[in-house]
Amino acid sequence: MKLARDIKEFETRLGHSFADPGLLIRALTHASISSPTRGDNQRLEFLGDRVLGLVMAEAVLDHDPEASEGQLAPRFNALVRKEACAEIAREIDIGAVLKIGRSEMMTGGRRKTALLGDAMEAVIAAVYLDGGFSAARDLILRLWGKRIKTVDTDARDAKTALQEWAQARKLPPPGYNELKREGPDHAPVFTIEARLATGEAARAAANSKRAAEQAAAKALLDKVET
Incomplete structure (x- = not known):
């Protein structure tokens, strides 16, 4: 019922x-x-x-x-x-x-x-x-x-956009490193760092690795494009 x-x-x-x-x-x-x-x-x-x-x-x-x-x-x-x-x-x-x-x-x-x-x-x-x-x-x-x-007229996948930015400057692809995982198994929080070969980096946290990587990539892209 x-x-x-x-x-x-x-x-x-x-x-x-x-x-x-x-x-x-x-x-x-x-x-x-x-x-x-x-x-x-x-x-x-x-x-x-x-x-x-x-x-x-x-x-x-x-x-x-x-x-x-x-x-x-x-x-x-x-x-x-x-x-x-x-x-x-x-x-x-x-x-x-x-x-x-x-x-x-x-x-x-x-x-x-x-x-x-x-x-x-x-x-x-x-x-x-x-x-x-x-x-x-x-x-x-x-x-x-x-x-x-x-939808953003320049909507792009942040990781793809960051990689394209790096390639345009003849840099290797950015790296992503899991810094920590917190919270219970049913609701984990991942902290990911995105880093360019030149040393610029940004961190972000989210409930999945994929979302955290995207957020970190966006943060880093915003940082290097300013």
Whole structure:
């Protein structure tokens, strides 16, 4: 009874009422709790990633008809990356209805960027299979709408941007060093230092190594570009 109520509430937040609720259940089922009789969301994730990519490619083209491919690509990447999907997932609280195994539960699975991002892509696929491409497109444009309009016109992956900065000056790629890990296993905090061969460095902390590396790269890029 509670599951049915939670799913209905999630459909309201999502803005799509499923003709086949089983698709949504599968999209919300992580591999850690799958079984021979209970499928997980991995195949849906694969499909949803492609649906999201097609819709977002069209959206960034429509938003700026004069933009070059070199301008469009980083905007597209910023909108479809796992972190962006996870941010949307948090906004509609996918974590509250995500079905995960005990091991993932104990390590904070409902808050993990990777799990939330994968689930968001799986939900997109479920909407696509349930209501067709038009329904999936409407969903994506509604949830991502403000991001499409405000995505930084120079949006770049910070690590890539820093590496390009170094290469342009004939420097080796920057290095990343984990300085420390703090906090409990289910909610760790990583401190990463990004350093250039010339000695400039910057540090940042985040709940994942990837996010900490990105933050450190951005901090270092801001430092050397000022």
